[in-house]
Amino acid sequence: MSLSILKNSLKKGKVTIKLDFVRSALPPEIEELGQELKKTIHTKFGRSFHIREVDTGSCGACESEIIACSNPLYDIQRFGIDFVASPRHADALLVTGPVSKNMELALKKTYEAMPEPKFVITCGHCALDGGIFKDSYYVVGAVKEILPVILHIPGCPPSPLTIIRALLGFLRQS
């Protein structure tokens, strides 16, 4: 068993840098982006920037792309950005989906549980204004009407690269 892992590990090598695993290699800017991001995080947030994700009615595609940010190819963690299990450990709240009535309280409580300083970031069209579900009887409305949102990442869903790029832009300003 361990042999097969070793074999595959050696065969694959370090995908994050080689980038030949996928058909179209990532644009070179991802490395630069990441290095720049790392510096910003280092100076402003003391080495790391931790994000807690909350789904308030998303279809799951945004989640899938956020998870992809941590795969060995994009490996957002190497730049000091990480997704954490508890709002208590988080610097930012990443919200996906239109806000369903059922999730409104959970969203507020998650935000309240975070230590200061804290930021709210929305991800995907639905979270911006309810998207295609905005006229529904069960959608409360945009996340920004409930919490102070500082950044929106557009897309349906935004690709991992879009997410990484948007986070960089935000960290550069803040």
Place this chain on the structure above:
Amino acid sequence: MNHSDYVGNILGSEKINIIDLSEIYQDELYVIVDSTDFVKACHLLHKRLDSSVMMFFAEDLRQESQIFALYCVFLNVQSHTWLFVRQNIAQDKLKFDSLAKDIYSASLFEREIREMFGLEPVGNPDMRRLKLHDEVWPKEYYPLRKDFTGPKEDSFKGASYVFKRVEGEGIFEVPVGPVHAGIIGSGHFRFSAAGEPIINLEIRLGWTHRGIEKVLEGKDTNDALRIFECISGDTAFGYSMAFCQAIEKILGLNIPVRSQLLRILCLELERLYNHANDMGGIALDVGFSFPAQFASLIKEAILQLNEGLCGSRYLKGVNTVGGVKQDIDRVKSGLIMGALAKVKKDFIALEEMLFSSISFMDRVDATGVLRLRTARDLGIMGLAGRASGIALDMRKVFPGIYNNFSFKMAKEHTGDVAARLKIRCSEVKESLNIIQHCLEKLDACSPELKMTGEEKGGFALGCVEAWRGPVLVWVRLNTKGKIERCKIVDPSFHNWDGLSFAVLGNIIPDFPLCNKSFDLSYSGNDL
């Protein structure tokens, strides 16, 4: 004997009065019976056809004919037909006899009908609401009625939901969610445990309810298609395909062979990336991180391939009513061949890693067992059903273009996490073969992609075996081509109950593993 006679005979044998029996399409049979006979008729068909309740839904027809219509849908595998048993409920009666006492798989549907239409399933032991949570939604506001207007904001104070409770010495409850530790949908799990083993698990869902069925009403098919792609992000293609099938049936369109091939090609790509995701997820949930990361790269490779083919990593915007929008030419076909050759090698390596690890197999073997008997009673669908021994795959029942491909239906009988993993491994291999043969056939196929038809009203069911199981979409269009009523059933709606039975006797730390092996959709269930 044709289908209608067969069904007529079954019902006639118990002297059930048939008001109307019509074969609307070759594979859809509608039978209307008296309200007094409805339970008996459903019970009889449930037994004789050996089918669980596939769908059970209501429709508000008070404007046209002063009634609510209730449809209970069974599947006749032998004759490849859907059987819709309908009863009409007078608009002032507002109740019907519950099926749930005899047919468990009807239970959740009845609760849904009750909260959405205000029709009381008399005799259903569980009347709690599923999607409209008591805390935020007052009673007596039924969203799917045609005359629904939203509740008044200030009058409602909020009520509370009562969980099932296990009591006794040393028994404790562990509530989890709706916000979880991982990056995942929202759901609440309440475990009752004594020491390590789980004695009861109650799953409360509905957190991501967006009122999709109501939002769809009044939409034309193009707008609706965009919504269908956002019902469950990981099944975006499966949903859009099921919806298109339903509409094409209504309009009487036989879509070009090339489009049919392209559709199953995309459907199999969707199956591949999701199976890769889950195989990795199962490894991750036992802390076996190398194969988990390895699998995430396989998934990423397929998502990037998808983007290269149609500009969307989740295959959105491919389907359209009457065919597909995007062709796959020889260049793209080459891309697929190249990418999938690598993917195939990686899948084999992944499988070897997982199945040759004794400690991994020890964790998945005999964990989260869902027995055949339980699975049948609950009406478990798709992948999870096949792992427990229910040999049902809609690609075999309603093959369509799949007729041209020989593939083996995966089936296991142990019903544990390992079985669900093995099903995925075997389906991956079949999918890769199907895609390859599909590309060969595309070469010799005429370039026509799309058909258009006259606008027409009517109703029909679309059914697609997506990666998780059958996605069912029933649509009624009015003569202007707008949606009057749409009922969507995700396999997750049946299968969440299966999870709560599969975990019994397992330890709470194994719950994530069991959960991932089912990998059910929150948003597809909640709608």
